[in-house]
Amino acid sequence: MRVIVIEDDSDAASFVKRVLSEAGHAVDICGDGESGLNQARTGDYDALVVDRMLPGMDGLKLLKSYRDGGGRAPALFLSALGEVDHRVEGLQAGGDDYLVKPYAPSELVARVEALGRRATGDIPTTKLAVGGLEMDLLARSVTRDGQKIDLQPREFRLLEFLMRHAGQVVTRTMLLEKVWDYHFDPQTNVIDVHVSRLRGKIDKDFERPLLHTVRGAGYRLEA
């Protein structure tokens, strides 16, 4: 993916660049709002990573102008402001995701890659498939190698999210936000427990596991 990072703190910017480069992405850095907006408009980027507070033009305004000008690349906000209303502001300004500083590198990579997937997978799908695992979104049914798997509604949503991001690392925080719509971290390992239950249903009777735990980061569904 080609990513532009618009961030005025050069330490933070080079950290983002290093993390994303290590994950195999091409990264450009821009240090202020206005030139960032120009570069985002003219360059052909797959994703924008925008700091909320920028000199010249703040991140919210920048993204609004970018969207008003027809820019369609998905955008991730980085911000030290992490309350729900801040996130809502970010999403209303045209952001696709919102990551609160400080964050783990794996979280950043997971979210940026999830953005790229969203941009390319805009066409509504009715069927998802990973390996022998198939999900019918209309019939709300799941099979693996033709064998029916019964899932609770929440487990279905959890699996759907994992399948839509197949091959990518998905963090616990992302699952809480996207599957449960919670913007806080329960102290206990609730997500792990739910994932391990799901794993029990889709992987238990099969030789090859699909749902992998990525140490220190989260989970990945992969054939």
Next chain:
Amino acid sequence: MKIGRLPALVRTTTFRLALLHASIFILFTASLLAYLYYETAGHLDRQAGNELNAEFQELSAAYRGGFDRLNQSVIERSSARGKFFYLLLDGSGVKASGDFDVLPAPAPTAGQVVDVNFDYDARTPDGQPSRRSAQGRISRLTDGGVLMVAYDVGELGEMNRRISDVVWRSAAVGFVLSLIGGVVISRSAAQRAEQLAKTTEVVMAGDLSRRAPVFGSGDEFDRLSEQLNAMLAKLERLVISSRSAGDSIAHDLRSPLTRLRNRLEGGLRDTNADGPRQALARSIDDVDGVLDTFNAVLRLSRVQAGATGSFKRTDVVGITNELAELYQPVCEEKQLSFEYACEPDLYVLADRDLIAQAMSNLMDNAVKYTPSGGDVRLKARRAANGDIELSVADSGPGIPAQDRERVIERFVRLEQSRSEPGSGLGLSLASAVAEAHSGSLVLGDGLGLPGRPGLKATLVLPAA
């Protein structure tokens, strides 16, 4: 009150109102008394004046018959001892007839008439000499003679004087009294205002515990004082909580930061090939812990300051259903028996995310502190008084009654829980969330046995 303070008093609104009131009072009294005077003394005066006119008319008619005819008429009238006194002088100024010997005032020029007031000597019915007042009219006749007709106003004058005395004295007394009343009223009002001003002054100087006096009269000053005191109490709570938060942050962050520092230093000196790497990995965990605490403190402060949340009429059953679904597997994992019960239609004016977080904190605690094989119960119900109660009960060690109030404070962790991970902010946040919803967090005995009572934590929220 010192004299030097008077100008300040005069500047007060109440004093100005009192002054205005006094002036209106004086105006009213004066017009009332003027009317009274017009109707009493004035009436007598006018009546006498009319009779004097009539008398003059008749004498003028007599004069048309010549001076002698007039003289005759004056003599007759004078001897009749009526209401009037007379004096007629001929053209050379010599008295022709009448009751007086000389004119009390110079006569006017020909054809003119003057009215005069004068005193004269008379005798009382029992022969005592007395000086009385009279009012009269003097006219110069065409032949140079002078005619005066007068009547006694001795008593009338006395009455006039008395009435006008009463009018002026009572007006003066009334003005002074209402001014004094105004001063007294405005002084007490000014004092109350001054007390409020003093209170805010002291508070601004930093003494947040100062309160404005409330006298229980229920007047507007009392209401103002009560409002001010309520505001000050809230401010004080916020300031104290942020002050103690500062202390607690320092305390709670210092130890993990010290640990982090030691670990980094140890890693730097570690000669094992893998040592520094391990030290770094564990340092990251330490930093994450510090950040979690920091975030929790920020969140708590925002909730306490009322700066967060979008409140909508919400059925809390939706929230508890999700929580039950989220935590049931966690309980099973830890071999806790989990029960969930809720009544339908429990509407509350709430922020879903905040309530969910508060309840999730309570569930976290229950799961964390209840030993395997125990019970956890999540319940949503309507209390007898209509409040909505969301409770989490467990069969863990519980919290001794004397500590229950304390554990809600920030960072307070009981000795036995120090070893467990956690920031010590879970119950504080739940309590702050309850308060943000105009409710409260109530701690009581849970599902355990005597000796180990368990804990029941209940969010009590007003129904919407």
